[in-house]
Amino acid sequence: MADVDATLTGNRGLALEEAVIFEQDSPGLSGVDLPEPGPGNDRLGGLGRTGAIGLPGLSEPQVVRHYLRLSRMNYGIDSGLYPLGSCTMKYNPRLNERLARLPGLGGLHPLQPTSTVHGALELIDTCAHWLKVLTGMPGITMAPAAGAHGELVGLMTIRAALEARGDARKRVLVPESAHGTNPASAHACGYAVETIAANVRGRVDVGALKAKLDVDVAAIMLTNPNTCGLFETDIIEIADAVHDAGAFFYCDGANFNAIVGRVRPGDLGIDCMHLNLHKTFSTPHGGGGPGSGPVVLSAPLVPYAPLPVVERRGDGFALVEHAGDSSAHPLGRVKGFHGQFGMFVRALAYMMSLGSDGLKQVAEDAVLNANYLLACLKDTLSVPFEGPCMHEVLFDDSFLKDTGVTTLDFAKAMIDEGFHPMTMYFPLVVHGALLMEPTETESKATLDQFIRTVKGLAERARAGDARHFKEAPRLTPRRRLDETAAARNPVLVWRPPPAQAAE
Amino acid sequence: MRYLPLTDGDRREMLAAIGVGSVDDLFVDVPQEARRDRPVELPEHLGEMEVEHAFAAMAARNLSAADVPSFLGAGAYGHHVPAAVDHLIQRGEFLTSYTPYQPEVSQGTLAYLFEFQTQVALITGMEVANASLYDGATACAEAVTMAARITKRKKVVLSGGLHPHYREVTETMTRFLGIEMAAAEPDWRGGEDLASGVDDGTACVVVQNPAFFGHLTDFTPLADACHAAGALLVVVVTEVVSLGAVRPPGEMGADIVAVEGQSLGNALNFGGPTVGVLAARQKHLRQMPGRLVGETTDVDGRRGFVLTLSTREQHIRREKATSNICTNAGLCALAFTIHLTLLGEVGFARLAALNHARAVRLADRLAGIDGIDVVNDTFFNEFTVRLPKPALAVVDALADRKILGGVPVARLIPGRAELEPLLLVAVTEANTEAHIDALTAALREVL
Numbered sequence: 001m002a003d004v005d006a007t008l009t010g011n012r013g014l015a016l017e018e019a020v021i022f023e024q025d026s027p028g029l030s031g032v033d034l035p036e037p038g039p040g041n042d043r044l045g046g047l048g049r050t051g052a053i054g055l056p057g058l059s060e061p062q063v064v065r066h067y068l069r070l071s072r073m074n075y076g077i078d079s080g081l082y083p084l085g086s087c088t089m090k091y092n093p094r095l096n097e098r099l100a101r102l103p104g105l106g107g108l109h110p111l112q113p114t115s116t117v118h119g120a121l122e123l124i125d126t127c128a129h130w131l132k133v134l135t136g137m138p139g140i141t142m143a144p145a146a147g148a149h150g151e152l153v154g155l156m157t158i159r160a161a162l163e164a165r166g167d168a169r170k171r172v173l174v175p176e177s178a179h180g181t182n183p184a185s186a187h188a189c190g191y192a193v194e195t196i197a198a199n200v201r202g203r204v205d206v207g208a209l210k211a212k213l214d215v216d217v218a219a220i221m222l223t224n225p226n227t228c229g230l231f232e233t234d235i236i237e238i239a240d241a242v243h244d245a246g247a248f249f250y251c252d253g254a255n256f257n258a259i260v261g262r263v264r265p266g267d268l269g270i271d272c273m274h275l276n277l278h279k280t281f282s283t284p285h286g287g288g289g290p291g292s293g294p295v296v297l298s299a300p301l302v303p304y305a306p307l308p309v310v311e312r313r314g315d316g317f318a319l320v321e322h323a324g325d326s327s328a329h330p331l332g333r334v335k336g337f338h339g340q341f342g343m344f345v346r347a348l349a350y351m352m353s354l355g356s357d358g359l360k361q362v363a364e365d366a367v368l369n370a371n372y373l374l375a376c377l378k379d380t381l382s383v384p385f386e387g388p389c390m391h392e393v394l395f396d397d398s399f400l401k402d403t404g405v406t407t408l409d410f411a412k413a414m415i416d417e418g419f420h421p422m423t424m425y426f427p428l429v430v431h432g433a434l435l436m437e438p439t440e441t442e443s444k445a446t447l448d449q450f451i452r453t454v455k456g457l458a459e460r461a462r463a464g465d466a467r468h469f470k471e472a473p474r475l476t477p478r479r480r481l482d483e484t485a486a487a488r489n490p491v492l493v494w495r496p497p498p499a500q501a502a503e
Numbered sequence: 504m505r506y507l508p509l510t511d512g513d514r515r516e517m518l519a520a521i522g523v524g525s526v527d528d529l530f531v532d533v534p535q536e537a538r539r540d541r542p543v544e545l546p547e548h549l550g551e552m553e554v555e556h557a558f559a560a561m562a563a564r565n566l567s568a569a570d571v572p573s574f575l576g577a578g579a580y581g582h583h584v585p586a587a588v589d590h591l592i593q594r595g596e597f598l599t600s601y602t603p604y605q606p607e608v609s610q611g612t613l614a615y616l617f618e619f620q621t622q623v624a625l626i627t628g629m630e631v632a633n634a635s636l637y638d639g640a641t642a643c644a645e646a647v648t649m650a651a652r653i654t655k656r657k658k659v660v661l662s663g664g665l666h667p668h669y670r671e672v673t674e675t676m677t678r679f680l681g682i683e684m685a686a687a688e689p690d691w692r693g694g695e696d697l698a699s700g701v702d703d704g705t706a707c708v709v710v711q712n713p714a715f716f717g718h719l720t721d722f723t724p725l726a727d728a729c730h731a732a733g734a735l736l737v738v739v740v741t742e743v744v745s746l747g748a749v750r751p752p753g754e755m756g757a758d759i760v761a762v763e764g765q766s767l768g769n770a771l772n773f774g775g776p777t778v779g780v781l782a783a784r785q786k787h788l789r790q791m792p793g794r795l796v797g798e799t800t801d802v803d804g805r806r807g808f809v810l811t812l813s814t815r816e817q818h819i820r821r822e823k824a825t826s827n828i829c830t831n832a833g834l835c836a837l838a839f840t841i842h843l844t845l846l847g848e849v850g851f852a853r854l855a856a857l858n859h860a861r862a863v864r865l866a867d868r869l870a871g872i873d874g875i876d877v878v879n880d881t882f883f884n885e886f887t888v889r890l891p892k893p894a895l896a897v898v899d900a901l902a903d904r905k906i907l908g909g910v911p912v913a914r915l916i917p918g919r920a921e922l923e924p925l926l927l928v929a930v931t932e933a934n935t936e937a938h939i940d941a942l943t944a945a946l947r948e949v950l
């Protein structure tokens with residue numbers, strides 16, 4: 001790049017460089033004033049720390065500036081369109097954050113006497129109720145910490161139910177379009193994974209599925225709508241076949257946003273489905289968590305749900321934390337304490353804000369926005385499967401054929417245009433996938449600008465300007481990073497530079 | 504509806520552009536049996552004020568540990584979180600971003616995770632740390648499966664000083680993997696012998712420091728015994744502030760350390776979300792679960808950060824991954840990191856010293872009450888007392904007086920008569936002298 005913009009500091013106006021905290025150490029400084037502990041003997045039994053830890057010293061204003069500067073090197077939903085397919089990057093209401101911080105909610109200790117937390121138990125029960133009604137399912141466990149954890153817990157519940165009837169099955173069927181967590185969860189539950197092919201319409205090949213169903217299959221894990229953004233049209237036939245084989249139907253509910261308030265998974269014959277509260281129910285993604293992954297359950301699975309369970313007793317609530325003498329809840333616990341309570345607060349606030357009418361509108365607008373992208377981009381990009389799509393739209397990279405531009409390059413060029421890229425190279429069923437999920441919280445004006453941009457970039461690629469894409473992004477705090485070098489020589493913790501270390 | 508930007512006019516124009524008459528035409532792939540002509544049976548939408556009122560009413564039905572003298576611990580601790588932490592983690596660029604798959608627009612997240620990994624490695628005395636897991640209990644379970652992969656062995660010994668939730672979660676999460684679990688009896692007096700249970704089939708021994716019951720142990724001899732048998736030592740830390748005062752697991756020969764980081768930066772939240780993390784020896788890096796952030800350079804030669812070694816992970820390796828974890832605890836890790844950065848070397852040590860001094864003070868006061876027996880010789884900021892009555896009843900009576908007096912051991916390990924009188928009492932910097940007076944006075948009344 002030309003150096004005409006070079007500055008003495010490396011800063012570029014509002015784009016500010018920032019060193020890591022370890023390079024800003026003023027030994028002795030602290031950003032927290034604490035009272036002197038006072039004299040007295042310790043009870044550490046000779047196990048006190050000896051020697052320095054190596055943490056840097058900074059004052060409060062330095063720390064605030066540091067993290068503010070780092071924040072400005074990030075793109076969030078609050079910054080602009082974040083069409084990351086499969087992740088449902090919708091607006092995260094600020095009301096939810098305020099409510100989660102009420103002292104009577106955020107300040108509760110998980111092991112207070114139950115008599116002092118009836119409001120919290122009511123909140124968990126109410127959140128569970130909304131999720132059960134929305135999915136049309138009789139049972140739920142609120143314990144799992146995220147979607148993948150929900151998958152594992154759901155499969156364990158299935159396995160416990162099968163073992164209780166003396167049925168030791170060994171395999172789980174997973175479509176090839178499934179998210180990587182599905183096979184990984186099946187494996188973590190001790191099952192062998194068998195892949196089922198997709199048909200030319202981007203759905204599960206029902207024939208191929210039936211051919212694999214036998215008495216050794218514990219469950220199928222199907223995502224619906226699937227990761228190609230398509231509703232599994234044969235889902236009821238699939239459910240019947242799975243049940244006829246004595247297996248259970250696990251549904252990955254990551255894409256529930258497409259149908260929330262409009263279609264109840266319970267009407268489709270599923271047994272078990274996780275809900276990512278950080279997707280459909282607007283709890284923040286937070287740079288990769290925390291999430292929450294409650295799992296709804298069909299009647300035969302309810303007795304095998306893990307602990308704890310909140311139960312309504314008269315006009316109060318009980319928190320069942322131990323299986324006691326009964327044979328119920330053979331799995332025990334899957335996480336410390338009572339699930340991601342702070343996320344239940346946010347999700348319930350979101351659901352109550354939208355209500356039954358608004359949640360239905362959410363699904364409709366999410367699907368409308370995705371189909372609008374499909375309609376406006378189908379002649380520019382290449383569409384592997386015919387629409388209508390659901391809440392996200394999948395393209396492949398055949399529109400880039402012979403341009404020298406890859407899906408990755410295209411994504412990086414979108415960054416310079418001020419958009420977060422779509423999901424790339426997932427699902428694996430099409431070549432060079434570009435999966436776009438606009439969500440319902442984007443306006444038409446934003447979508448129109450996005451459409452114009454994608455069209456303009458596609459034209460540029462076809463016009464032979466591959467260099468523009470190869471060099472992208474140009475306008476970010478860092479440009480393309482060397483991932484190969486990072487993996488070859490992993491530097492995962494900061495170490496003082498040699499000169500300083502020698503001092 | 505305040506979260507939805509499309510107008511009816513927009514919707515009409517968009518449907519026309521798509522070439523369908525109504526939004527129902529976009530749901531044609533839904534089987535007829537599952538189509539509904541009416542909304543689900545739930546209340547309609549509410550304004551911000553109405554939602555606030557509903558939540559205020561639920562909050563009012565709780566007694567908040569933040570509002571009264573509270574001595575609750577057992578894996579979740581009420582510390583003071585500086586105001587700057589909560590302000591910074593609510594920056595939209597942190598709060599509303601996703602896993603940093605696109606490093607050029609995620610240097611903020613990647614840089615703080617690199618700082619987080621470094622801080623965790625420093626305070627645990629280990630060489631590497633990952634970018635977070637769900638919580639301490641699931642981190643403990645991941646440590647065990649990691650140890651089984653490294654040693655290719657299936658036997659695991661769990662200390663009786665391990666937090667009962669951690670034990671249960673580890674048992675559940677490894678239950679279908681053919682791992683043979685030997686859990687020791689609750690070790691409330693300390694001093695259990697675990698070394699004699701280690702043999703050449705043992706993958707790892709899992710201990711906790713400070714133990715669930717509060718006492719501190721030098722695990723160096725146990726580490727040596729493990730290593731002599733080719734097994735690993737996993738050390739769990741549920742109170743991360745202890746690492747500001749206590750010799751870290753890395754200096755006792757730990758191979759893997761599973762930490763609950765809630766105490767730094769994170770509110771109690773009724774137990775979740777919190778932040779788990781694993782630290783380990785460099786040589787075991789490729790068996791670690793979860794995200795790892797590494798340093799590299801960009802095409803212009805400037806330092807930057809990326810997610811690295813992803814060939815361990817589910818999105819690349821699918822069923823062969825080291826773990827199924829995807830979303831972890833990013834924002835809680837950020838809160839941890841900002842709090843620890845604010846504290847710094849001096850502040851972290853002082854915070855730990857202050858916690859310990861307050862705990863010593865309370866232990867001495869309680870030891871002076873007739874009928875109360877302080878069980879521990881050693882502790883950090885939490886210890887066990889034996890009461891002349893069942894601890895559950897005592898705690899209820901204290902709650903009636905608006906004091907949260909501790910966690911009865913029987914709440915977590917029910918059905919054992921010898922544990923019923925035991926109460927875990929935790930003290931942090933947030934406990935004032937007035938709190939300590941209130942607890943001792945109330946205990947005198949209810950005992």
Ligand SMILES: Cc1ncc(COP(=O)(O)O)c(C=O)c1O
Pocket residue numbers: 086087146147148149179181182223227252254255276291292293828829830
């Ligand atoms: C289809 C699908 N399934 C499962 C998951 C895993 O969910 P989580 O990240 O909450 O563990 C994801 C999230 O990325 C997903 O997109």
